[in-house]
Amino acid sequence: MTSAGWAGATGVNGDGWRPQVVALDIDGTLLKWVEGSGAAHEEVAPAVRDAVRRAYAAGAHVVLASGRSPHGMTKVADLLGLPDAELRDGDRLWIVASNGAVILRYPPVDVVHEETFDAREAVQQILERRPSVLVAVEERGIGYRINDHFPPGELSGDMVVTPVEELVAHPVSRVIIRDPEATAEEFVELGRSLGLHGISYVVGWTAWLDLTPVGVSKASGLSYVCDQLDLEPSDVLAIGDGRNDIEMLTWAGRGVAMGQAIPEVVEVADDVTATVDDDGAAAELARWFPTAEQVEV
Known part of the structure; x- marks a missing residue:
């Protein structure tokens, strides 16, 4: 693993590589899970916030x-307090939303790329197998259109109950299927x-x-x-915990x-950090963007 863009940078490991891009999952990585639910606490632990901001202050995207x-x-x-004009004046964040189907800059919200698909047949197949599933389609900037209400905290924004056939009448970027009575398996x-x-x-x-278009992730x-950014995958540090x-x-x-993370995720990873409850994202980021105290040691 090498990166010409960070040649000479040593990080804590001293191996000459340091990420130019830090790609961070949110739920289960930056935010801790609410026990027994599919929702996350809407707060970032101080250690994680500080670590992300150190990476940003060091010039990483x-x-x-x-x-x-x-x-x-x-x-x-x-x-996270990002972007921060005092650290990088005029900077805007890149955000990869909807499992890669929507890419935007922030602030303000400026969608620069979107992938859509026709979900009608897929949703129909699912409903034939599980007629009681919940279905949601994003209403960008507002919330979601849903066929029925999801468990509290699982979706954000305004919810508009809409017949399923209307939800997928036009191309969409992503469809969510949920069944609180079923298991992930x-x-x-x-x-x-x-x-x-x-x-x-x-x-x-x-x-x-x-559900997303083939090739979108x-x-x-x-x-x-x-x-x-004129960068390569080799320039990227990515941290996550889920199948997506x-x-x-x-x-x-x-x-x-x-x-x-579940075994399928661990198997493909180059390394495993601590759990989200133990601020694992902060521990990984400290390898490449250490605190002043860590540098002295």
Whole structure:
């Protein structure tokens, strides 16, 4: 793993590599999970916030990469206090939203790239197998259109109950399928049984399934960002914990799984850090962007 852009930089490890891009998952990486739910606490631990800001202050491009919709991600940027004009005047963050289907700059919200697809057939197949599932489609900048209400805290913004046929009447960037009565394992089997054409799926920690266009993932979104920055995958440090992080961790020059990540994620990672409850993202970032005290040691 080498990066000409950081030649001569040593980090804590002294191996000559230091990331120019820091790609961060949100839920389960920056934000701790609410025990027993599919939602996360909307607060960033001080150690994690400080570590992210050190990376930013050192000149790294901090990119938030999540399955969340754009409006669910900008508030996390605000929690991090980024961008910060005192550290980098005129800077705007890159954000990879909706599992790579939507890419934006912030602030203000400026969508620079979006992938859409026709989800009607896929949703129909799912409803034939599981008629009671919850379905959601993002209403950018507002919230979601849903066929029924999701468990509290799992979606952000305003919710507009809408018939399913209207939800997918036009091309969309992402469809969420949820069944609070099912398990993640059951949804993995559901995804495998669909035989979808032109559509990808990823299952979350719970019975939560995201549908996106084939070839669209956090990795494809980050690749778009790197092209704009004239950087390579080898320049990227990516940290995540979920199935929707697998492509990103495989693609990045250094992919790190959180300590609580499922085995499928750990298997593709270059390394494993501490759990989100133990501020694992901060521990990994400290390897490359240490505190003044760590440098002295």
